[in-house]
Amino acid sequence: xxxxxxxxxxxxxxxxxxxxxxxxxxxxxxxxxxxxxxxxxxxxxxxxxxxxxxxxxxxxxxxxxxxxxxxxxxxxxxxxxxxxxxxxxxxxxxxxxxxxxxxxxxxxxxxxxxxxxxxxxxxxxxxxxxxxxxxxxx
Amino acid sequence: xxxxxxxxxxxxxxxxxxxxxxxxxxxxxxxxxxxxxxxxxxxxxxxxxxxxxxxxxxxxxxxxxxxxxxxxxxxxxxxxxxxxxxxxxxxxxxxxxxxxxxxxxxxxxxxxxxxxxxxxxxxxxxxxxxxxxxxxxxxxxxxxxxxxxxxxxxxxxxxxxxxxxxxxxxxxxxxxxxxxxxxxxxxxxxxxxxxxxxxxxxxxxxxxxxxxxxxxxxxxxxxxxxxxxxxxxxxxxxxxxxxxxxxxxxxxxxxxxxxxxxxxxxxxxxxxxxxxxxxxxxxxxxxxxxxxxxxxxxxxxxxxxxxxxxxxxxxxxxxxxxxxxxxxxxxxxxxxxxxxxxxxxxxxxxxxxxxxxxxxxxxxxxxxxxxxxxxxxxxxxxxxxxxxxxxxxxxxxxxxxxxxxxxxxxxxxxxxxxxxxxxxxxxxxxxxxxxxxxxxxxxxxxxxxxxxxxxxxxxxxxxxxxxxxxxxxxxxxxxxxxxxxxxxxxxxxxxxxxxxxxxxxxxxxxxxxxxxxxxxxxxxxxxxxxxxxxxxxxxxxxxxxxxxxxxxxxxxxxxxxxxxxxxxxxxxxxxxxxxxxxxxxxxxxxxxxxxxxxxxxxxxxxxxxxxxxxxxxxxxxxxxxxxxxxxxxxxxxxxxxxxxxxxxxxxxxxxxxxxxxxxxxxxxxxxxxxxxxxxxxxxxxxxxxxxxxxxxxxxxxxxxxxxxxxxxxxxxxxxxxxxxxxxxxxxxxxxxxxxxxxxxxxxxxxxxxx
Numbered sequence: 078x079x080x081x082x083x084x085x086x087x088x089x090x091x092x093x094x095x096x097x098x099x100x101x102x103x104x105x106x107x108x109x110x111x112x113x114x115x116x117x118x119x120x121x122x123x124x125x126x127x128x129x130x131x132x133x134x135x136x137x138x139x140x141x142x143x144x145x146x147x148x149x150x151x152x153x154x155x156x157x158x159x160x161x162x163x164x165x166x167x168x169x170x171x172x173x174x175x176x177x178x179x180x181x182x183x184x185x186x187x188x189x190x191x192x193x194x195x196x197x198x199x200x201x202x203x204x205x206x207x208x209x210x211x212x213x214x215x
Numbered sequence: 216x217x218x219x220x221x222x223x224x225x226x227x228x229x230x231x232x233x234x235x236x237x238x239x240x241x242x243x244x245x246x247x248x249x250x251x252x253x254x255x256x257x258x259x260x261x262x263x264x265x266x267x268x269x270x271x272x273x274x275x276x277x278x279x280x281x282x283x284x285x286x287x288x289x290x291x292x293x294x295x296x297x298x299x300x301x302x303x304x305x306x307x308x309x310x311x312x313x314x315x316x317x318x319x320x321x322x323x324x325x326x327x328x329x330x331x332x333x334x335x336x337x338x339x340x341x342x343x344x345x346x347x348x349x350x351x352x353x354x355x356x357x358x359x360x361x362x363x364x365x366x367x368x369x370x371x372x373x374x375x376x377x378x379x380x381x382x383x384x385x386x387x388x389x390x391x392x393x394x395x396x397x398x399x400x401x402x403x404x405x406x407x408x409x410x411x412x413x414x415x416x417x418x419x420x421x422x423x424x425x426x427x428x429x430x431x432x433x434x435x436x437x438x439x440x441x442x443x444x445x446x447x448x449x450x451x452x453x454x455x456x457x458x459x460x461x462x463x464x465x466x467x468x469x470x471x472x473x474x475x476x477x478x479x480x481x482x483x484x485x486x487x488x489x490x491x492x493x494x495x496x497x498x499x500x501x502x503x504x505x506x507x508x509x510x511x512x513x514x515x516x517x518x519x520x521x522x523x524x525x526x527x528x529x530x531x532x533x534x535x536x537x538x539x540x541x542x543x544x545x546x547x548x549x550x551x552x553x554x555x556x557x558x559x560x561x562x563x564x565x566x567x568x569x570x571x572x573x574x575x576x577x578x579x580x581x582x583x584x585x586x587x588x589x590x591x592x593x594x595x596x597x598x599x600x601x602x603x604x605x606x607x608x609x610x611x612x613x614x615x616x617x618x619x620x621x622x623x624x625x626x627x628x629x630x631x632x633x634x635x636x637x638x639x640x641x642x643x644x645x646x647x648x649x650x651x652x653x654x655x656x657x658x659x660x661x662x663x664x665x666x667x668x669x670x671x672x673x674x675x676x677x678x679x680x681x682x683x684x685x686x687x688x689x690x691x692x693x694x695x696x697x698x699x700x701x702x703x704x705x706x707x708x709x710x711x712x713x714x715x716x717x718x719x720x721x722x723x724x725x726x727x728x729x730x731x732x733x734x735x736x737x738x739x740x741x742x743x744x745x746x747x748x749x750x751x752x753x754x755x756x757x758x759x760x761x762x763x764x765x766x767x768x769x770x771x772x773x774x775x776x777x778x779x780x781x782x783x784x785x786x787x788x789x790x791x792x793x794x795x796x797x798x799x800x801x802x803x804x805x806x807x808x809x810x811x812x813x814x815x816x817x818x819x820x821x822x823x824x825x826x827x828x829x830x831x832x833x834x835x836x837x838x839x840x841x842x843x844x845x846x847x848x849x850x851x852x853x854x855x856x857x858x859x860x861x862x863x864x865x866x867x868x869x870x871x872x873x874x875x876x877x878x879x880x881x882x883x884x885x886x887x888x889x890x891x892x893x894x895x896x897x898x899x900x901x902x903x904x905x906x907x908x909x910x911x912x913x914x915x916x917x918x919x920x921x922x923x924x925x926x927x928x929x930x931x932x933x934x935x936x937x938x939x940x941x942x943x944x945x946x947x948x949x950x951x952x953x954x955x956x957x958x959x960x961x962x963x964x965x966x967x968x969x
Contacts, residue, residue, distance in 0.1 A: 085802035
């Protein structure tokens, strides 16, 4: 097991966690992407040592790297790619609606935390929400 | 057959709700059909010798996750009671509620849902199945008790019942887990006897769970409050059904725990305390329904005591009591409900003289009350005789404690029964009564008459009760219920009980009803319930505060703790510095680029740093010998960077500045998370359990997949369905992005137009 790869996995995970706990959605996307890289490398390093490409006939089978985690990792790469782009589209959309891409605290949960029953919505908030919806969706 | 009956019940729940749309009566009659069928089936099975039926639905065999049902003699007896009384009570409810009562879609369906859960509980043959149905009865009974939910006191009573029984359910779950672990099996029947501290723990936890459900002192406080329910609910839940769940549980796990002293003595303590305190409560109250509810606490205590004693005769007596109690207590509740509906009150201070105006109800009340007291020729007499014989056959301290409880409780039972009957039907100016209600009178009469019929046809009752007792205690076969015991000690004790209790009851009743008793313990219980309910929003506010970053940080911390447990498995022997020097350089570059992505202030810079990470990872793939991954990563990374640059055009140039202590918390969580993942991965990677299956995979890829690139063959051949799913995900993402991006352009177009 390669310590260098372990270091890469640990470093990417750390930075990834730091970024996904940010308030800015685009930073969260960066963090998510880094965590995706860490996961894929983790799969590889757990699957065995490096070697030649697992393509029959190009190298001795004994020297080949383990193809199984590679097949799993390929799926992981593609899915995290799709998710990254989707989150990016969400960030752009939120920027358009609210003027920034900040992830705010859930209003409903804050209300519970303050001990206010859900049915007593403060009027301002309702207005704000209505306005933002009307401003965003024609 | 079990499945057919069970599914018929399940299917009838929506049917009852639909029929309830036309009228309450239609809904209730629809709901009564399924329990009636179940009761008829149980009666036929019992008449045919009581064959054991089983059914199971295995979900995850290896984890023992399955629904296992089993209808043995005991379960058949319970089915007869639960479903039979259930069907009668539903018919009665049709008379109790007016033709256009509110909640007609809700009530019949909920009643049937409760009946269904109860049937499942009776048939359950695995501790897990039992627990699921146990919780279902808690929830459905909460809905039934809270039927008149417009009234705040009703809501409070329902909540109190739910908090206590559901809390008991959690304790029970813990007990069942410990029991199943120490017995090595989750099957309830044929469970091996267990012993030792684990068994004692399991016994105590299970007893507490059962005591909450069966309203044993001090957990009985919810039962009188639950009388806020409509009377049919009280008659059903508090005679035949829910309160019997705890008794059944104690009976069923009893054989496995019989050798455990803690189980036996805690059970006797619960039982004796409830026998006495329940009877005292019944003597203090003046609401007829509350008197019956407190009487139920007392009677259930008697059953718990006898089951905890656990001798063959005591078990037989407990089941005989259970059987007769279901009949007479349901009958008494139904009579009180009829009195309530026809006179408008249940207060024994206001009632009187009803023996003239409600003769049928009076006759039923006499039969049922006589059975409760233990008079011949009624089933209750036989049960009480057997109980006293079983108690007198004990020895030492056990005999002293149990006899004092059982005999003292019986005297008080006679007293409160006399007081109740005297108060409602006895002399005095007759209370004006409303019109006859045949639908209410008939089910009460059937249940009241069952006591006499059961006594006359005692051999039939023996065929039901004795095999059921034999399921729990092998030697119970040797006994049977006897119509007339002759002049033995037990009989003399019985006569004394009735004599002393009768006189005491008459004296107490002639003294007048007195003022309403001050509640004992109820306020403390309400305090606990209030605190629990008040704690819940605060806990919710604490854990569900709505901040996404904090949620993630908490999850990260928990993951760190989980990974820390793995780190001790680390074995240094398999660790090398690198597979190739290039790998070390690339790894360092990747981490540096990642740090840059995190700490550079501008969005464009971060996007470029992310791209560098991706290309570095591509290099690592190549070094590792994974050209397919490298190729994919290269394409993906290019598109992501292009996407970022395009998307960033719409975002602010720089990230909002981050400061304060939250940043330090994030850094700490991040560092710990990275270390934990590294440690866990190192522990896993340095403990290989075998060689990678490369040889087999290569051979099969060529022979079966017809391709040389093994990774490609795995993806398109072995995992073809997964790959198809992946394509679907990508297509969905593309549609989603398109939708999000399209909406963006419209408002601008609008502003231009305007």
